[in-house]
Amino acid sequence: AQSVTQPDIHITVSEGASLELRCNYSYGATPYLFWYVQSPGQGLQLLLKYFSGDTLVQGIKGFEAEFKRSQSSFNLRKPSVHWSDAAEYFCAVRTYKYIFGTGTRLKVLA
Amino acid sequence: DVKVTQSSRYLVKRTGEKVFLECVQDMDHENMFWYRQDPGLGLRLIYFSYDVKMKEKGDIPEGYSVSREKKERFSLILESASTNQTSMYLCASSFSGAGELFFGSGTQLSVL
Numbered sequence: 019a020q021s022v023t024q025p026d027i028h029i030t031v032s033e034g035a036s037l038e039l040r041c042n043y044s045y046g047a048t049p050y051l052f053w054y055v056q057s058p059g060q061g062l063q064l065l066l067k068y069f070s071g072d073t074l075v076q077g078i079k080g081f082e083a084e085f086k087r088s089q090s091s092f093n094l095r096k097p098s099v100h101w102s103d104a105a106e107y108f109c110a111v112r113t114y115k116y117i118f119g120t121g122t123r124l125k126v127l128a
Numbered sequence: 129d130v131k132v133t134q135s136s137r138y139l140v141k142r143t144g145e146k147v148f149l150e151c152v153q154d155m156d157h158e159n160m161f162w163y164r165q166d167p168g169l170g171l172r173l174i175y176f177s178y179d180v181k182m183k184e185k186g187d188i189p190e191g192y193s194v195s196r197e198k199k200e201r202f203s204l205i206l207e208s209a210s211t212n213q214t215s216m217y218l219c220a221s222s223f224s225g226a227g228e229l230f231f232g233s234g235t236q237l238s239v240l
Contacts, residue, residue, distance in 0.1 A: 027168070052228055061132070061218055061231035062171075108170065115186075116161070116229060120170035 020045045022111050024119035031099050032127045039094040039122050041109030050112035051092045053083055056121075057105045065107075068092065079103070101126045131155070134219050134232040141239050147206040149235050151219030158224045160202035162186075162194065165216040165234070177202055178224070209239045 021044045031037055043049060050069050054062040066077025073085040083094045092109060104126045109119040135150035153160065159178055163171040163186075173186030175194040183194050191213060195203045202221075206213055216236050220229040 054229075054231075059234070059236075061233045062220075062229070063231070064228045067228055110229075115173065115176070118163075118171040120168060 020111065020113050020117055022109055022117050022119040024107075024109055024122050026122045027120070028123050028125065030125040030127060033101050034098050037094075037096045037099045037103070037124070039107050039109075039124070041092045041094065041119060042090050043092065043109075043111045043117075044090065045111055045113055047113075048087070051083075051085060052110040052112070052116075053077065053081070053092070053094050054108045054110060055079075055105050056108065062108060065094070099124075099126055101128060132219055132221055132230050132232040134217075134235050136235050137233065139235055139237045141206075141209050141237065143210060143239060145206075145209050145239075147209050147237070147239075149204040149206075149217055149219075149237070151202045151204070151221075151232055152200050153202075153221040153230070154200065155221065155230070156199065157221035157230070158199075159222045160196065161220040161222075161229065162192075162202065162204045163218045163220065164188070165218055171218065174204065211239050213237065214239045 023042045052067045053065040056062045065081050066075050068075050068085045106121045106123045108121045132153045161176040162174040172188050177183045177196045193205045216234050218234045219232040222229050
């Protein structure tokens, strides 16, 4: 069955530190992959997406993600975290429907 | 900008009431979706629609129904609200194909 796993429920980083959020998926073919961010009490906003081509994709707010087929992963990265990045992050895969991970809540220490 | 508007930000209802959650999108998207979001469970698909008057069950349709009479509007109906339907409800829309979802701000429903 298709699935998306985000192994880290909570992550805490200091402002200015680098960030990597992990995402693994299970799907037989090449999937369409997404990262969304959700600020408290809000809906989800698209950060970036991967459909095909270059495996390193750039998104909004300085985020990037790398698709690694051999590892079935699509990890989200940011070189220097800002306090405003504190939010919940969701990885998603589109097969015949969208499947979301359970999310990673990011806390940023000043 | 794409706008997906959910009619209520917060809603408090009583057990047994019939509840309507409304969602309107302004980008002529073919696809519309209803999710519920609970802590630790992520987003779970309730129902979706690929066209007017068309609906498909998602992963957790029990206790819910939907209506899509016009392309821009997708309504979620709780026929007889129960306390276990207390949740955040998110509406989303997209073009056909593999495009990304655009989300509304959500409705936090409390059933007492």
